[in-house]
Amino acid sequence: MREKTGQAIVSRGPAVTRRTVLRAAGGAAIVAPAVLRARPASAAGVLNITAYDGFIPPAFRQQFEKDTGIELRVRLASSQAPELNLLVAEREHPLSDLCTVTGNRIHQFVEAQVIEPLDVGRLRNWKAINPLYTESDWIAVEGATMAVPLLVGAEVLVYNTEKVKPAPDSWEAMFDPRYRGKTAYVIEDFLQCTMLLQGADPTFASYVDKPEEAARAVNAARDLLIKNKSQVLKFYEDGAVLQQLLIGEDVVLAQAYAGTLAKLILAGRPIRLVIPREGSTAFVYNFAVVRGAANRDNAYRFLDALLAYPDIGAALSRSAGYTSTFLGAEASLNELERATFLLTPEQLKRLKFLSYKGQKLSSELIDRAVAEVEAG
Amino acid sequence: MRITRALFLLGPVLWVAGANLAPLFEMARISLLDTYPAAPDHVARHSLDNYVAFLTSPIYRAAFLRSISFAGLATLLALLLAYPLAYAIAIATPARRRLRRLLLLIAPFWTGEIVRIFAIMLLLSNRGAVNGILRWAGVVGDPLPLLYNPFSLAFGMVYVVLLAMLLPVYAALEKLPRELLDAAAGLGAGAWTRFHRVTLPLTREGIAAGSALVFLISLGTFAVPSILGGADTTLFSMTIGSMFASSAGRWPLGAAFGLVLLASGLGIAAAIASAGRQAAPSP
Numbered sequence: 001m002r003e004k005t006g007q008a009i010v011s012r013g014p015a016v017t018r019r020t021v022l023r024a025a026g027g028a029a030i031v032a033p034a035v036l037r038a039r040p041a042s043a044a045g046v047l048n049i050t051a052y053d054g055f056i057p058p059a060f061r062q063q064f065e066k067d068t069g070i071e072l073r074v075r076l077a078s079s080q081a082p083e084l085n086l087l088v089a090e091r092e093h094p095l096s097d098l099c100t101v102t103g104n105r106i107h108q109f110v111e112a113q114v115i116e117p118l119d120v121g122r123l124r125n126w127k128a129i130n131p132l133y134t135e136s137d138w139i140a141v142e143g144a145t146m147a148v149p150l151l152v153g154a155e156v157l158v159y160n161t162e163k164v165k166p167a168p169d170s171w172e173a174m175f176d177p178r179y180r181g182k183t184a185y186v187i188e189d190f191l192q193c194t195m196l197l198q199g200a201d202p203t204f205a206s207y208v209d210k211p212e213e214a215a216r217a218v219n220a221a222r223d224l225l226i227k228n229k230s231q232v233l234k235f236y237e238d239g240a241v242l243q244q245l246l247i248g249e250d251v252v253l254a255q256a257y258a259g260t261l262a263k264l265i266l267a268g269r270p271i272r273l274v275i276p277r278e279g280s281t282a283f284v285y286n287f288a289v290v291r292g293a294a295n296r297d298n299a300y301r302f303l304d305a306l307l308a309y310p311d312i313g314a315a316l317s318r319s320a321g322y323t324s325t326f327l328g329a330e331a332s333l334n335e336l337e338r339a340t341f342l343l344t345p346e347q348l349k350r351l352k353f354l355s356y357k358g359q360k361l362s363s364e365l366i367d368r369a370v371a372e373v374e375a376g
Numbered sequence: 377m378r379i380t381r382a383l384f385l386l387g388p389v390l391w392v393a394g395a396n397l398a399p400l401f402e403m404a405r406i407s408l409l410d411t412y413p414a415a416p417d418h419v420a421r422h423s424l425d426n427y428v429a430f431l432t433s434p435i436y437r438a439a440f441l442r443s444i445s446f447a448g449l450a451t452l453l454a455l456l457l458a459y460p461l462a463y464a465i466a467i468a469t470p471a472r473r474r475l476r477r478l479l480l481l482i483a484p485f486w487t488g489e490i491v492r493i494f495a496i497m498l499l500l501s502n503r504g505a506v507n508g509i510l511r512w513a514g515v516v517g518d519p520l521p522l523l524y525n526p527f528s529l530a531f532g533m534v535y536v537v538l539l540a541m542l543l544p545v546y547a548a549l550e551k552l553p554r555e556l557l558d559a560a561a562g563l564g565a566g567a568w569t570r571f572h573r574v575t576l577p578l579t580r581e582g583i584a585a586g587s588a589l590v591f592l593i594s595l596g597t598f599a600v601p602s603i604l605g606g607a608d609t610t611l612f613s614m615t616i617g618s619m620f621a622s623s624a625g626r627w628p629l630g631a632a633f634g635l636v637l638l639a640s641g642l643g644i645a646a647a648i649a650s651a652g653r654q655a656a657p658s659p
Contacts, residue, residue: 082621088413111415181521232607234524237621241603244494248501250523367626370618374610375435
């Protein structure tokens, strides 16, 4: 019920005048920071985690929440760079207590001051992890252990068993004219696989003081990819796209992360993966405590619970599709799962783990080469 | 009254400033930096290096020109498809049925863009519906390569942007005074003459508005080339996207390229819209 009277619109409530508007605006300005502030990251019985899809097995999560009363709030991350950008943006007031970080990126996260050293003494089950991973330099920065290794991801050559015969055992197969227009890869990753094929060091660790040698190696790989561009149907970025390419048989041979394909293999598709004889690159996925985490105690409780049983390692493999770092995790896997998730000692020997040492040089050279392959 | 008007305008002004201008200013600021996000102890250096990189690198220019070409092609194809459709509904359909037919055309656009793009992927793949029908009918033996090439990219782009062309053209056609067409017919003008001497000139503003809109959307589209494009169809939006997503520290280059794309797109779209206005006669 409003009526117009001269200069102001008057309702049955208080009159709207210049003064009331200014008062309201002033009050709003005072209250706004409290209203606009994000949901508090710190609350009793809460743990905020930024993780990749599948990195917290659903059954474990349910059990953990039931046993401890701690509510897990999980924010999904898709890859390292966006996750790092997000954590940097939140650095003053972290909204996560735990984050996912790959071994080759740990130094970047430390330099950006978004993660803090791990207090290994608080993890009773630390020894449940294969020492190959806990004693590596991927998780240590200046003598301090920074993260809990969870899963091992490797680049693999994936093929359709009905269309690619005999089974390939070399990255060379990606350049085989029989599969022209039937291959797919992530340029950045396949550049490194091509470097392996050409006998170069895809981790860049040996090139740290030899940037010209590194540039020559990257350029040689780039040139081979440009020369054979007609071999590739699709430069993909998203694992879901590769899955569709393989299901639709648009592609019969591809470079991929093992985790992308595990579900297809377990679903009975005629797809298998191999670590070629030249080797492949690999990295370890870790959980790290975010610097200034509001729920640090809950974070350690969660990490210790995660490491408590080898079965949880197997569940992690099933949900994420990668090899577990937990000792004894393989006992809970069936034969097909073992063939899909596990790395044999021979395969492990062929893996070159990406290192922080070469990360900066690698980023500079590979980023440019990727753009050149796309445009070439 | 002034306060009421100010309060009424406050929301839209805040929205435009906060949602449209603020991100652009932030991108412009980042585009002048040497790296972003930076470590806390990093001393920022400001320069135009990222804009110079665009001007001096043929790699990036190739993707940029490809984007302009595909956006132009998508605009043309969308116009060729949308105009007859809009004409059929606005001119050749009785008034009482127009809304129903228009809604039928618009209905697919109520679903998300990603869903529609993946639907195209399922349609055109080797084991997709199109190849399935062709093989079942014995038209082809091996599946036709319909995906991950310029064809699938153009197909997807046109499908995604069609509505943006259809609605302005439909609006222009519906406003067309029918008496003019009747008068032209009365003076002995045939169907073609009526179309190109009356209908087309009087709907040029709608065509220009739709074309400018479609061109801008096509230029910036990211999902379509990412999902439906192939090895030879990398567009500038993907180059920009990779700088934000795949490597930390390259946001400034991505921000500079994004602003170059925005400025170019707005310039071309403004030229299209202006051409439409200048050419359109008064009814």
